[in-house]
Amino acid sequence: MKRRDTGILGEKLAGEFLKKRGYHIRETNYRCPRGEIDIIATHRGYLVFVEVRTKKSLEFGSPEESITPTKQRRLRTVAAYYRQTHHNLPELWRIDVVAIELDQGGSPSRIELIENAVSDG
16 A cells, blocks of 8 residues: 555545544545645534544654654645634634554544644644
């Protein structure tokens, strides 16, 4: 499985996982001049920006450990841009992470939701 295929599978798994937990998906793979966010959803009165990280191996750390300070800044910037350019959004917002580990066969061995994983700065 190529890296891009791993990412696509992870985003599909994350979307299903979030829907089962009551998230309402607004957009996937949102792109703007500031960057991209994998999933934008609403959940219990919050606008939620979701970064999905999927790994086949823990050789270089867990999925959530791969979100560097630079990536965190970019996520905050994209979230701010989205909030400025879209209307009728919930006032409350947060950035969550869905960490996914795949086994050798490509099946999920762990899916974990980390709410408010990236603070607003």
